Amino acid sequence: MTFVNKSSLSKKIASISFFIIICALPFVVDRYVLYVINLIFINIIVCLGLNVLLGYGGQFAFSNAAFYGIGAYTSALLTTRLLIPYWLSIPIGAIFTAFIGLLIALPALRLKGVYLAIITIGFTHLTLWVFLHWVKVTHGGGGFEVPPLVLGVFAPPYEKDIYYITLAIAILAVLFTYKLIRSKVGRALVAIRENEIVAQALAINITTYKMIAFTYSGLLAGISGGLFAILLRFCFPENFDLFQMVMQFAMIMVGGLGSVMGTLIGASIVTILPELLRGPFTAYMEILFGALLLFFTVFMPEGIFGFIKKKGWVKRESLCT
């Protein structure tokens, strides 16, 4: 028993010190590194939603890039055009995007696999088209500038302000997703992923749970999209095209489909890697990036988390408490 206590104590100490380091980072690293870490947090939030939808629920949808863009545009436009403060415009953007997610779920209820993929690709294109051509509202293809988020605690240039906000939301998103996955919702989603007929025979209403999955991915993409616009200080339609979707797929694939920890790993690696490849390798960046994805699909289809789980280095993520 004492051994167990000791190991749990050292675990506690490790996680507390990790948390302190994370909190102290803005005072240690430069603006660029802080920007990248911010981007990691934002990608973690959006990919958690995508992993619930695709990794757990098995819904092969390309709608997340559009959700991300709708969240960004909604909150940024509310703030720039109607002068609604961020603490209100980001939640509004998130809820609006969650609602769009719910609407997308309706056709998705009847479609599976590649057909679902095709209509959601269509949806992402349509959304992009609206960003580009509804010039009166969205400012069109040139995008528009977004004011910084100011907490009033730190001096400009406000990178620290948004850092603590994204950190807090990312932590909440991780905890919330863990809870969701370990409840009957998580098990119902996995059952739907594995076999819809079996899920129904187990009294699972697949309509309800597909709607929950789409709404949840919309909610998280909406929040993170709003934060992304503020981080970039710019809202630009091409940030939300199919390449955005490919990046998000890459993150959850590299990290591990159907795993919260895998999402954290994948979002971190796939965010950092292009930045590391900048400079001398800029010209080859996309080739190297593509090669990485190929490597993972061929040699590690279960992702990094799945791989280290198989090696026995980490415990499996449970689907019950």
Place this chain on the structure above:
Amino acid sequence: MGADSDHNNLMIKDVTIRFGGLIALNRISMEIKDGEIRGLIGPNGSGKTTMLNVISGIYRPVREDGGLVYFQGKDLLKLKPHEIAIIGIGRTFQNLCILKGMTVLENVLTGLHKTIGTGDFSFILSPRKTRSMEEQAKDKAFEILKFIRMDSYWNHIATDLSFGNQRLVELARTLVGNPTLLLLDEPAAGLSEAEVKLLHDLLKKIQQEKRATILLVEHVMDLVMEVSDIVTVFDFGAKIAENEPIEVKRDPKVIEAYFGKNEET
């Protein structure tokens, strides 16, 4: 409770199912009494699984063909598959349908979906209640795993188990929801002789202790003939016999369906 006028658990009347030009079920009627074990046999393609799929709401007779399916007085043709499961009809599948990536315990817990009576997001609103519900569910799951003598495997990834054990896990996942009607689609397929014996005892135990009605589709004749109260025989989508096991074994129509006509006479 639970029985309608004639103590019938399940009442099927004039059900026809067509797949294109093929008639998979041809005006089938059958009634199963509460607490009965009903065997359903017939050559491959005779419509046994189709019958189970009609009862569990996967296939539905078209309106022009008519047909009724009632379970404890409720019209099953008006219910969605998951609603049919909610009112107490559980089933297993011919091809193993263990949920991949789940442990044995998680598989069984998934079978308790309807019993975990908290809302989908109650873990935010009332975390304490949710936790106690989950604990109760786990207790129930362990109880059923003990019932089928699989409790020592609770933390194994279900798909890593032997074929026979996976069949048992699938049965446990269905049993844990306390179904009043249990549809079993070839539960003995691929089992060893010892495992079939275990299944035999288990079915009797389910009938006695869980008081469930069982509709058993099976090719392992010894098992069907030993456990069933009544055996129904299908051939080419039609019901050709329905009687006690001993009578069915002697029925010339059944023998013909399985072995062909005796040309000498």
